Amino acid sequence: MTFTKHTTETAPEESKELLKKVLDKFGFIPNQDKILAISPSIYKAYNQSFDLFLGKSSLGLLEGQVVIMTTSYENNSPYCMAVHSWGMKMTKVPKDVIxxxxxxxxIADSRLETLRDFTRKLIINKGHIDEKTLSNFFEIGFTQENCIEIIGGIAAKTISNYVNIVAKTEVDEIMEQYKWSK
Known part of the structure; x- marks a missing residue:
């Protein structure tokens, strides 16, 4: 089954404004957004939670991107891995981290690796984190607030991961060089 890819003209009324914002921000509408627009309420929830996580959490952009990429890797989402590889390159994240x-x-950086490992274990253990992992997370300087934010980031990213997996979303042309498979 092929999922409908909406435009600013064909989308449900409640999704049109979000699509226009994405178009203004990137100069194009990514395939993921065209598909998410099918459900205005989920599209809005995804955008709000994702934007709040990346833009307002105490983790900051680089650490937020580590959470997002780790989530996309563990959920085996080729589309999201390509998109965020492209995004990380655009925001000048070091190549070795990407x-x-x-x-x-x-990851060579011990703080980022602790974050990656913590996020990975949260996902694969469905939230059941052992005391050693939790202690390591706090000992390196992460906080309880960071822990809650990571859970929120995983939740937001899982929405788009699952949508793109189910819809078999094609990588946008601009991101072709970042195609990925596990």
């Missing part, structure tokens, strides 16, 4: 995340390998 490559580690794309390959599910440890």
């Amino acid at each position: 490559e580690s995340l794309r390959n599910g390998k440890p």
Whole structure:
């Protein structure tokens, strides 16, 4: 089954404004947004939660991107891995960090690796974190607030991961060079 890809003209009325904002921000509408627009309430919830996580959490942009890429890797979402590889490159994240995340390998920076490992374990253990992992997370300087924010980031990213997996969303042309498979 092919999922409908909406435009600013064909989308449900409640999704049109969000699509226009995305178009203004990027100069194009990514395939993911065209598909998410099918459900205005979920599209709005996704955008709000994702924007709040990346833009307002105490983690900051780089650490937020580590959470997003780790979530997309663990959920095996080729579309989201390509999109966020492209985004990380555009925001000048070091190449070794991007490559580690794309390959599910440890990151050389110990703080970022602790974050990646914590996020990964939250996902694969469905929230059941052992005391050692939690202690390591706090000992390196992360906070309880960070912990809650990571859970929110995982939740937001999982919406788009699952949508793109189910819809078999094609990578946008601008992101072709970042195609990915686990």
